[in-house]
Amino acid sequence: MRRSRFDVLLAAIHPRLLGLMAWGVFATQAGCASLPESEQDDLESTTAAVTSGNILFVGNSFTHGNEEPVYSYNKAAVTDTNGSGQGGIPGIFKKLTTQAGFTFNVSLETASGQTLRWHHTNRAPTIGQATWNTVVLQEQSTTPLPTSRGGSPTAFTDAARDLRTLVRAANPSANLYLYETWSSPTSVSAQGYPSGTAGLQAMQTDLRDAYFKAYRDLGFTGVARVGDGYMRAVDQNLADPNPADGISPGMFNLWSAQDSRHSSKYGSYLSAAVLFAKITQADPRGLATGTGSAAADLGISSADAANLHRIAYEITALPDPVVNVPTRLRVTGATFTGSVTGGTPANVTGNAQLVSLTTSEGTFTNLVGATANGITSTNTPSARGTVPANANVASTGLSIHDGTNNLNTGHFQFDTALTTKTRFFIVDSTPTSTTLGDDATVTLVNASSQPVGSYSLALLASDFTGSAAGNTSTALATVSYTSGVASLTGNPVGTVQSKLGGVSFSLADLGVTDVASISSATGLRISSATLDPNVVGLYTVP
Structure with missing residues (x-):
């Protein structure tokens, strides 16, 4: 007749503070300091830093990568639950955490082009395992957009809610993060936004609002602001907003040269860096960029990698955006x-x-x-x-x-x-x-x-x-x-x-x-x- 419902509060005595106290010493020894508390006051203050455990990434090609060298990057160090030989952004994340001295068991459950609803329907036994301490959910790239832009925000919210329920039923203390995706030149055109940087900004605003609304309404642990990181790179004249006319000198292309929608190696690396900063609450500016690093493996220069680390730091240290003043x-x-x-x-x-x-x-x-x-x-x-x-x-x-x-x-x-x-x-x-x-x-x-x-x-x-x-x-x-x-x-x-x-x-x-x-x-x-x-x-x- 009626189902009973329970939730376990993640923080009984300000666990994020306790986590940061312990992590601050450890991370410094590992060469990657924690994000300063003074710059984190507006972040999710009751969420502890996650620096180990079993983490599952759920998503599509925006997670597993659409092309080499990202698609199979570091695949031997992660578990592809579908056996597709993918490393992708989880593979980069794994390498970054290893560089920082953390111990994560990283898995990915991905399927190209699919929505969170598809994953809930077809991959529930994998996602709903008690073994996951942390789960990251990435929705199909246009689903969270307003219906007037071809999206289905209710479908996004409902699926995210059902996946949250699935994960928490298996492990009530699991951390759940939403992976905010990015606007792109191709999507801006296809979804009816204005052309150029203005359209990229408008689409990203809609994505940001959708992800943060779901985060607040559904009780997720936090949002990794990957798409906002893309726009910050554009705004700082590091990333070219219009790759179709060639890449301007001194800039890089965040999007795939094949379709201007998926991530390039630069976009994938930035995605992993933002996820690293949000989940571990460590300062990515301390990550290595030389020989043997993830950046070097991917062919990203030390200068570009340093800028991407800084972008990831800055976007994670920002206060959460205000979508609406809640009166619930x-x-x-x-x-x-x-x-x-x-x-x-x-x-x-x-x-x-x-x-x-x-x-x-x-x-x-x-x-x-x-x-x-x-x-x-x-x-x-x-x-x-x-x-x-x-x-x-x-x-x-x-x-x-x-x-x-x-x-x-x-x-x-x-x-x-x-x-x-x-x-x-x-x-x-x-x-x-x-x-x-x-x-x-x-x-x-x-x-x-x-x-x-x-x-x-x-x-x-x-x-x-x-x-x-x-x-x-x-x-x-x-x-x-x-x-x-x-x-x-x-x-x-x-x-x-x-x-x-x-x-x-x-x-x-x-x-x-x-x-x-x-x-x-x-x-x-x-x-x-x-x-x-x-x-x-x-x-x-x-």
């Missing part, structure tokens, strides 16, 4: 009228109305309820009563006793304008024996229940009101269902108790930066294998 908030209080028995929390025993919700922004009573249209589920609604009359309108208005058990997809329509002051809310139900909250994906829809643009949000169970299994003290209310599936009502009916929690979020959390761009939006699509939405609605903050 737990609901911490609620009041009800109707068939309610007072207490802490109150107990709903029949049809009741939700009167107010409280978040850190305040208490709000101007609530607008939503009607679920066309809910589909393998289970019948938890409690239907006489109104609403059927499963397709099971969650109606603000009737808190009408829940839908294990929602698959529901369309909730509102008859009100959406503004920057709009706050949506979901009130979720779960048996008191389990932890409150469920993962769900929310998408803006129009009056025909079709998606509006690419505006979606992946909610985690931890976003909802916190209430541990077997405890109701912090729940918004308890519920004694009098009709519905036996596992929720009990036998005799009403003997199994459930509890309520909620989450609030805004258009900004959905990725909306311009309200005019979503003028056709009239409601929400909510998808989840486990969410039990008692009521969905909105209110307006002052």
Whole structure:
């Protein structure tokens, strides 16, 4: 009926600080110092440096490389789980970590041209192994782009979320990084961006926003800003932004001469250097460039390698970009009228109305309820009563006793304008024996229940009101269902108790930066294998 969910916090006592204290001495001895704390204040401060263990790279040719000398580089020192003889960027990463004195067991699971969804569908047994301490995910190069640019950001987010769940189910303490890819002259043209450097910058901004939105929404460890490193090299006149007219003197080409889309040896080396800096939190400027180094193996001069190391250092030391100001908030209080028995929390025993919700922004009573249209589920609604009359309108208005058990997809329509002051809310139900909250994906829809643009949000169970299994003290209310599936009502009916929690979020959390761009939006699509939405609605903050 309902799946239990758990996450292990990666940092109980500021582990990154502890990691850097230990690493600072070790790395200096190895000839590669840690990134200075003063320049790392805005990086993921609760993430420990990773300097050893089993690391898996998941991606396509942007990871395994598209041509020699990168494709098979250092293949004997890494494990290609598909047996294709690839070394690629993981092979370079392995060599860089060896140069720094670290001990990683590096593996790659890659397939040319494929998406993260493909890997989840076809390579789950490999990816979902408890042996991985660290996993790096690289999405197909255009999938994270806005739909107007030929992308499918919802597909990217959903696949990243599913892979995160797969990895953490096998190893709850695993580090998960997103590998931000790059814009390219070929992709800029194909996806309808302006030509030249302006188009490269615009495409990279869209990629950056998509990766950082997924990082924040889904709870990844961090983002390796490889694509931003490419643009920094262009901005500093180190990389030629238009290789088609020849490489300018003193510059190098980050992209493959074959297609101006994949990485060249310079782009691949920069990719590995950024991954090295982000994951180990070591300063790549201390990496060797002479005989026997990865740079020398690839035919990259010491001067160019030093610049690439510096770019990797600078891009990793930057504060994380602000995509949107988050207003996703737990609901911490609620009041009800109707068939309610007072207490802490109150107990709903029949049809009741939700009167107010409280978040850190305040208490709000101007609530607008939503009607679920066309809910589909393998289970019948938890409690239907006489109104609403059927499963397709099971969650109606603000009737808190009408829940839908294990929602698959529901369309909730509102008859009100959406503004920057709009706050949506979901009130979720779960048996008191389990932890409150469920993962769900929310998408803006129009009056025909079709998606509006690419505006979606992946909610985690931890976003909802916190209430541990077997405890109701912090729940918004308890519920004694009098009709519905036996596992929720009990036998005799009403003997199994459930509890309520909620989450609030805004258009900004959905990725909306311009309200005019979503003028056709009239409601929400909510998808989840486990969410039990008692009521969905909105209110307006002052």
